[in-house]
Amino acid sequence: MSRIFEEYHMNSKNYHSQNKFEPIYKIKEIDYSKKITSEVKDLTPKKKYQSYKIKSNRKFSNKEIDIEEILKLIQTTYSIDSFNKSSIPSAGEFYSLNLYVVLQNVKEQKKGLYLYCTRTKKLRFLRKQVNNSYLPPTNNFANKASIILIITSNLANLYNKYGDRGYRYALLEAGHLGQNISIYCSENNLHACPIGGFYDDLLSNYLQLGRYEFPLYMYAIGGVE
Numbered sequence: 001m002s003r004i005f006e007e008y009h010m011n012s013k014n015y016h017s018q019n020k021f022e023p024i025y026k027i028k029e030i031d032y033s034k035k036i037t038s039e040v041k042d043l044t045p046k047k048k049y050q051s052y053k054i055k056s057n058r059k060f061s062n063k064e065i066d067i068e069e070i071l072k073l074i075q076t077t078y079s080i081d082s083f084n085k086s087s088i089p090s091a092g093e094f095y096s097l098n099l100y101v102v103l104q105n106v107k108e109q110k111k112g113l114y115l116y117c118t119r120t121k122k123l124r125f126l127r128k129q130v131n132n133s134y135l136p137p138t139n140n141f142a143n144k145a146s147i148i149l150i151i152t153s154n155l156a157n158l159y160n161k162y163g164d165r166g167y168r169y170a171l172l173e174a175g176h177l178g179q180n181i182s183i184y185c186s187e188n189n190l191h192a193c194p195i196g197g198f199y200d201d202l203l204s205n206y207l208q209l210g211r212y213e214f215p216l217y218m219y220a221i222g223g224v225e
């Protein structure tokens with residue numbers, strides 16, 4: 001028997017043979033000409049910390065990137081210490097996200113699939129295979145990235161505490177981590193593009209995920225030309 005969150009996941013998968021779906025209604029533009037606040041002031045701080053500026057970049061340098069640069073990015077954006085102090089909030093403190101790393105063009109490193117371990121702050125080598133067939137043609141730009149970060153969630157603990165609502169929390173946590181990655185990259189001269197479009201089953205097979213671990217989000221990241 002499948003649970004509601006599994007049904008939801010199943011029904012929102014991408015497939016090669018998918019048909020376009022009909023929009024459910026015509027979206028009306030919101031009328032912003034109506035004044036909502038009595039006085040409109042620009043309150044963004046003027047000096048260093050202006051409002052965050054992040055940009056999706058799909059062009060990557062051919063130059064190999066240093067592994068230190070990758071580890072710094074990952075350790076900064078996804079950290080959990082032994083007191084559960086972490087770079088992202090986590091419902092129930094389950095930290096259900098896993099971060100897989102495909103090294104494609106990194107100096108002196110074996111190409112292949114790795115898993116990031118937040119406790120040891122190291123990458124664990126899983127296998128040599130780099131197989132991006134889970135990407136649709138529109139996202140082929142990721143083949144040229146130095147690395148691809150893949151965020152998955154293991155739903156078991158979230159489900160046991162929150163039931164199907166745990167699926168929402170998994171998506172929200174992936175968004176928190178994604179935002180950290182976007183901000184880090186834009187502040188550290190790395191090109192990055194978030195990717196939600198991938199063939200779920202091909203990606204799950206590539207990562208060899210178990211029944212309750214789902215791929216949710218990914219980032220293509222590389223150096224600037």
Ligand SMILES: Cc1cc2nc3c(=O)[nH]c(=O)nc-3n(C[C@H](O)[C@H](O)[C@H](O)COP(=O)(O)O)c2cc1C
Nearest residue numbers: 054055056057058138139193194195196197198217
């Ligand atoms: C949840 C999510 C999924 C996305 N998926 C893709 C994707 O599959 N391919 C892609 O090229 N861009 C993807 N993007 C990036 C958006 O296209 C991009 O953020 C948007 O065009 C705005 O541009 P900007 O990020 O440069 O401001 C995604 C963004 C989000 C937030």
